[in-house]
Amino acid sequence: MPENNEVVIEIETEKENIKKPDFLIDESEVETDASDEMEAETEERTIETVEAELEALKEDFKKQLEAVAEAEREQYEAERERLLRTAAEAENSKRRAETEAQKQLKFANKNIMDGLIPVLDSLAAAIKSVDGKVESSETASDLSNFSEGVQLVHKQLLDVLKGHGLIPIEAAAGEPFDPNRHEAVFATDSDEVSEGNVIEEFRCGYQLHDQVLRAAQVVVSKGKSEKQPPSEDRKEQGTEDATEE
Known part of the structure; x- marks a missing residue:
């Protein structure tokens, strides 16, 4: 009897020592490996996603900074232009005031x-x-x-x-008539003075600095008169015309 028991024990021991074939892999081991691979892939995707999001955030932040800088630059330029216009207007107002004061003093x-x-x-x-x-x-x-x-x-x-500052306006005979400085009292024929020129001064004019207070009154030439032939000449001319007819 004891010998039989020993045989049974040896058989059980041999069974335990028999190595399983490769194709009979434990399912738990397969699941563990797959889980590890999935975790690795998930971790890799997570890193890539985070890096992409960080890059997108960087780009967005850069754009926001550029937009803020552009807005500030435009605001600065607008304020600068406003100040320049204000300064120019103030300078022009000052010059106009000085010119007006000089003009009032002058006249x-x-x-x-x-x-x-x-x-x-x-x-x-x-x-x-x-x-x-x-x-x-x-x-x-x-x-x-x-x-x-x-x-x-x-x-x-x-x-x-x-x-x-008072300046006489004198018109000499033969001088061209100037409507800005002369006033024509009347016009008459003249064989000596060309048409549109002054024959004589009737009354002196005056100006204060460059402003005319009173124009010089003058007589203006209408040019040479168209003289009619003497009466005898007209008679002879009429006789000749009648003869020709």
């Missing part, structure tokens, strides 16, 4: 000049009137002295006014 005595011009006219008329009577008057010497005195007063007054 501050315009009303005084307007009031004194008739005085100059009266003195000039008095001089002409006296000069015309000196030769025919018995008191020629007294009139001559008076004329000289009036001329002196006229000259002194005119010199003072010239010092304040």
Whole structure:
């Protein structure tokens, strides 16, 4: 009996020592390997996804920074342009104010000049009137002295006014008519003066600096007159015309 038991034990031991074939792999081992591979793949995909997301975040952040920088640059340029325009407008306003002040100062005595011009006219008329009577008057010497005195007063007054910017506008015979400085009193025929030119000055004009206060009054030439032939010539011309007919 004991021998039989020993045989049974040996058989059981041999069974345990028999190695399983390769194709009879344990299912638990297969599942473990597959799980490890899936975890590895999942981990690899997760890393790639995170890296892609990080790259996308970097790109988005870069774009946002560029957009903010561009907006700030545009705001800076707009503010700079506004300040430059404000400065330019202020400078222009300052220049206009200075120009207006200079103009007002320049023509501050315009009303005084307007009031004194008739005085100059009266003195000039008095001089002409006296000069015309000196030769025919018995008191020629007294009139001559008076004329000289009036001329002196006229000259002194005119010199003072010239010092304040008053300029006489004188029109010489033969000078072209200038509508900006001359006023035509009337026009007449003239064989000596070309059409559109001044024949004579009727009254002197004046300007304050570059502003005309009163234009010079002048007589303007209409050019040579178209003369009719004498009456005898017209008769002869008529006779010749009748003969020819």
